[in-house]
Amino acid sequence: MDRPALRLIAALLGLLGAASLVWMFQGLGGGNRAFILQLRGTKLAGLVVVGAATGIATVLFQTAAANRVLTPSIMGFDALYVLLQTGLVAALGVAGFAALPAAPTFLAEVAAMSLLAAGLFGTLLGQGARDIPRMILTGVILGVMFRALSGFLARVMDPNAFATVQAASIASFGSLDAALLPAAGAIAGLCTGAALWMAPRLDLLALGREVAIPLGLRFDRVMLATLGLVGMLVAVSTALVGPVAFFGLLVAGLAHGLAPSARHAVLLPAAGLIGAAILVVGQTLFERLMGQTATLSVVVEFAGGLFFLFLLLKGRVR
Amino acid sequence: MIRITGVSHRIGSAAILHDIDLTLPRGKLIALIGPNGAGKSTLLRLVARLEPLQQGRIEVDGLDLAATPTERLALAMAVMGQQTHIASRLRVAELVGFGRWPHHRGRPGAADRAAVEAALEAFGLAPLRHRFLDEISGGQAQRAHLAMTFAQGTDWLLLDEPLNNLDMAHSRALMARLADLVRGSGRSVVTVVHEVNYAAAWADHVVAMKNGRVVAQGPAEAVLTEPVLSALYDTPVEVARHDDRPLVLHHHWHDQLGTPFPEAPDAARPTVH
Amino acid sequence: MTARPLVAGLVLALLVLASLGLGAARIGPDAAAGEGWTALVLMESRLPRTLAVLLTGAALAVAGVVIQSLVRNRFVGPDTAGTGESAALGLLAVTLLAPGAPIWVKMVVASLSAMAGTALFLQIVRRLPVREVMLVPIAGLVLSGIIGAVVTWVAWQADLLQFVGTWLMSGEFSGVIAGRYELLWVAGAAAGLAWFAADRFAILSLGDEVATGLGLSTRGVMRLGMVVVSVVSAMVVTTVGMIPFVGLVVPNIVARIMGDNLRASIPVVAAGGAGLLLACDLLGRIVRHPYEIPVGTILGVVGSGIFLWLLYRPPAHG
Numbered sequence: 001m002d003r004p005a006l007r008l009i010a011a012l013l014g015l016l017g018a019a020s021l022v023w024m025f026q027g028l029g030g031g032n033r034a035f036i037l038q039l040r041g042t043k044l045a046g047l048v049v050v051g052a053a054t055g056i057a058t059v060l061f062q063t064a065a066a067n068r069v070l071t072p073s074i075m076g077f078d079a080l081y082v083l084l085q086t087g088l089v090a091a092l093g094v095a096g097f098a099a100l101p102a103a104p105t106f107l108a109e110v111a112a113m114s115l116l117a118a119g120l121f122g123t124l125l126g127q128g129a130r131d132i133p134r135m136i137l138t139g140v141i142l143g144v145m146f147r148a149l150s151g152f153l154a155r156v157m158d159p160n161a162f163a164t165v166q167a168a169s170i171a172s173f174g175s176l177d178a179a180l181l182p183a184a185g186a187i188a189g190l191c192t193g194a195a196l197w198m199a200p201r202l203d204l205l206a207l208g209r210e211v212a213i214p215l216g217l218r219f220d221r222v223m224l225a226t227l228g229l230v231g232m233l234v235a236v237s238t239a240l241v242g243p244v245a246f247f248g249l250l251v252a253g254l255a256h257g258l259a260p261s262a263r264h265a266v267l268l269p270a271a272g273l274i275g276a277a278i279l280v281v282g283q284t285l286f287e288r289l290m291g292q293t294a295t296l297s298v299v300v301e302f303a304g305g306l307f308f309l310f311l312l313l314k315g316r317v318r
Numbered sequence: 319m320i321r322i323t324g325v326s327h328r329i330g331s332a333a334i335l336h337d338i339d340l341t342l343p344r345g346k347l348i349a350l351i352g353p354n355g356a357g358k359s360t361l362l363r364l365v366a367r368l369e370p371l372q373q374g375r376i377e378v379d380g381l382d383l384a385a386t387p388t389e390r391l392a393l394a395m396a397v398m399g400q401q402t403h404i405a406s407r408l409r410v411a412e413l414v415g416f417g418r419w420p421h422h423r424g425r426p427g428a429a430d431r432a433a434v435e436a437a438l439e440a441f442g443l444a445p446l447r448h449r450f451l452d453e454i455s456g457g458q459a460q461r462a463h464l465a466m467t468f469a470q471g472t473d474w475l476l477l478d479e480p481l482n483n484l485d486m487a488h489s490r491a492l493m494a495r496l497a498d499l500v501r502g503s504g505r506s507v508v509t510v511v512h513e514v515n516y517a518a519a520w521a522d523h524v525v526a527m528k529n530g531r532v533v534a535q536g537p538a539e540a541v542l543t544e545p546v547l548s549a550l551y552d553t554p555v556e557v558a559r560h561d562d563r564p565l566v567l568h569h570h571w572h573d574q575l576g577t578p579f580p581e582a583p584d585a586a587r588p589t590v591h
Numbered sequence: 592m593t594a595r596p597l598v599a600g601l602v603l604a605l606l607v608l609a610s611l612g613l614g615a616a617r618i619g620p621d622a623a624a625g626e627g628w629t630a631l632v633l634m635e636s637r638l639p640r641t642l643a644v645l646l647t648g649a650a651l652a653v654a655g656v657v658i659q660s661l662v663r664n665r666f667v668g669p670d671t672a673g674t675g676e677s678a679a680l681g682l683l684a685v686t687l688l689a690p691g692a693p694i695w696v697k698m699v700v701a702s703l704s705a706m707a708g709t710a711l712f713l714q715i716v717r718r719l720p721v722r723e724v725m726l727v728p729i730a731g732l733v734l735s736g737i738i739g740a741v742v743t744w745v746a747w748q749a750d751l752l753q754f755v756g757t758w759l760m761s762g763e764f765s766g767v768i769a770g771r772y773e774l775l776w777v778a779g780a781a782a783g784l785a786w787f788a789a790d791r792f793a794i795l796s797l798g799d800e801v802a803t804g805l806g807l808s809t810r811g812v813m814r815l816g817m818v819v820v821s822v823v824s825a826m827v828v829t830t831v832g833m834i835p836f837v838g839l840v841v842p843n844i845v846a847r848i849m850g851d852n853l854r855a856s857i858p859v860v861a862a863g864g865a866g867l868l869l870a871c872d873l874l875g876r877i878v879r880h881p882y883e884i885p886v887g888t889i890l891g892v893v894g895s896g897i898f899l900w901l902l903y904r905p906p907a908h909g
Contacts, residue, residue: 148891200424210399216392216420305737
């Protein structure tokens with residue numbers, strides 16, 4: 001890694017560290033310190049995992065799709081995860097699902113998600129190589145379909161429970177699922193490690209099929225592996241906080257803009273740190289200064305959505 | 319040499335290539351010519367393993383395309399497709415560096431760095447080495463791409479219509495560079511050429527294709543003749559000589575006004591974005 | 592060829608009969624002549640509901656034709672242009688600022704707001720690269736998402752989420768009784784206006800140059816089209832909620848069968864929209880009888896399926 005890249009990573013690490021300290025120790029009264037610190041620590045870990053997973057997943061997906069305006073959730077990844085979950089509940093019944101051990105079930109879901117993502121979106125990207133906008137639209141519509149199917153299944157299961165599915169369709173950084181955190185963190189860490197190990201191949205993947213194959217890259221295999229990683233990372237963040245649509249776009253856009261090079265060895269850590277830093281800084285601001293626990297998700301989504309339109313209007317479609 | 323035996327290819331219901339048998343000699347600048355929809359690009363892409371081989375067999379220097387790992391093939395041939403402007407925020411030197419990937423697979427050594435330097439030098443890219451690809455002109459980007467394939471250090475170099483979007487001076491410079499690669503470094507170059515006179519001026523060996531078949535092949539002098547070309551393009555041409563090479567002339571025959579457009583099977587042409 | 596309209600009419604009539612007969616209470620064919628309770632159910636609930644579905648389906652499908660000719664793109668509908676969400680935003684604003692305003696004022700404000708949203712969408716579309724056909728629907732979907740997020744957030748801040756929920760959630764007709772659906776007649780009237788101006792829209796869809804060359808004021812036609820789309824969307828959203836895909840897929844299917852001569856095709860489009868929506872509404876009533884699944888959810892599944900088919904079907908010629 002060259003000097004400017006190291007400087008960027010160090011600056012981001014510093015920002016994240018400072019924000020984390022503020023988050024942990026700001027306004028810590030005399031009361032039950034140990035309890036409060038544990039509570040805050042759990043939440044901090046969750047924010048970091050979700051931010052990093054979203055950022056890295058988006059960069060990986062944009063590389064696989066050779067496109068800078070897409071995020072996994074615009075293409076329906078998170079809807080697929082919600083559908084998977086709803087399908088499982090539908091098959092086992094609410095009570096049967098609740099009886100399953102949480103962590104192994106989650107691991108199985110993540111594994112299934114990576115296979116589904118690689119299979120479905122691998123086919124889509126393979127076919128879409130010649131017509132990228134149509135591929136995007138297909139993904140968007142598949143997302144709509146998955147969401148509607150989830151809603152349908154939920155209604156058929158329990159006609160009176162409108163709220164369950166609706167509630168699960170908006171992200172909430174304020175209340176994350178702490179029980180899944182250790183497993184989720186481990187998976188996110190492993191995926192990040194794998195992505196960094198693949199970084200040189202990802203650099204080639206980003207050059208596109210026509211360039212990468214003559215250079216001897218096993219293109220389809222690397223593509224499937226990348227999509228599998230994206231599936232797992234999206235599953236992690238969706239399980240923890242719910243679907244996040246445009247936030248990743250903002251993170252990946254910032255990473256590409258700030259990083260001095262398009263090498264993934266720099267891009268991936270930068271994106272992970274930027275994602276984590278935005279969430280920690282944002283949650284500190286909104287929760288501590290303004291006393292609004294749930295506003296952050298709306299704000300980052302809104303900013304991400306505007307950024308998306310900005311990219312479209314600038315004609316940056318690939 | 320590249321040996322193509324019994325290769326046929328279909329895209330959907332359209333037959334693009336019919337039972338092609340062709341041998342391309344080493345150490346020559348080889349031009350693939352022919353009208354729109356002849357199957358030139360498809361044949362080149364099949365050799366480059368960018369399209370799956372449906373029927374037949376292709377060997378590159380004795381390596382069977384279907385049985386050889388793609389990493390090994392990358393040491394035997396380099397490819398430059400039609401899309402040469404890579405929309406990525408990479409520096410010129412970084413792109414050229416990717417040409418060494420087949421040799422080092424992620425861990426470049428001193429020899430790789432030397433090869434990149436040589437390629438940058440050979441293509442006059444040294445002053446541009448730190449520029450980003452999205453900051454340079456289309457012609458410069460193409461040159462960077464070509465330097466990357468050069469750095470790959472393979473015996474074979476395949477190019478798909480490299481003269482697209484280049485003006486006269488750049489086209490001439492590119493063909494001269496390819497001829498240099500053949501005569502200077504002993505490489506073998508196969509290129510699809512749309513404008514027949516670039517083949518006439520620079521190629522050693524010419525393969526003429528039409529409607530998915532090879533209709534003529536051999537030394538440039540033997541293929542670029544009036545009867546072959548008139549039949550190939552369905553339009554009368556005259557072959558003159560200039561600088562001791564063939565020069566193909568089309569006449570402005572005004573008595574031909576009202577001639578219908580040739581039946582070019584455009585619909586059968588694979589669309590490559 | 593001549594049998595087609597007859598068959599279509601027969602199918603629609605059967606659907607209407609089924610809709611009148613189906614519900615929690617059992618009603619026989621003699622109910623209309625009957626006395627008391629069954630007649631009451633028929634006149635107060637079943638008939639209004641059936642009429643509401645027919646009007647909504649027809650109006651949305653026609654609005655789809657109109658917006659597709661305004662943006663010259665077959666892959667958009669009134670539900671993917673930010674129109675419905677803008678109407679909800681306007682209604683929310685007037686509810687907050689002038690809670691006591693009469694209903695017609697609220698509807699006018701909702702329509703004007705929908706018009707502003709549609710105008711924004713048209714502005715965005717104008718600035719997109721002309722050849723990127725698929726970007727238009729993507730931009731529309733994202734714009735809808737952003738405005739929807741704003742509505743959700745404002746409503747959440749003002750504690751009106753439940754109030755807003757009925758507009759933004761999957762539309763359904765289970766709440767329709769006499770006295771609660773009559774605004775939909777306004778939507779029907781707007782669709783009728785579109786038929787009246789059908790030739791203008793057909794010419795507009797050929798391009799500004801052609802329209803101007805034929806002496807048509809493109810701005811005037813654009814404005815008329817925006818009025819139609821906005822009024823239809825505003826009435827539908829505020830009465831029954833979001834109904835996806837009807838305005839998108841029906842015009843496509845009709846154009847595929849009988850071409851783009853709008854004067855001839857708009858009545859067919861209207862009938863098709865009414866039929867599709869009624870069929871989906873019936874399906875929603877049957878699947879989990881006696882409970883109901885919202886027609887919006889059913890259409891999310893059925894409509895996205897049809898849309899994907901449209902996206903990947905072979906070209907219409909040959």
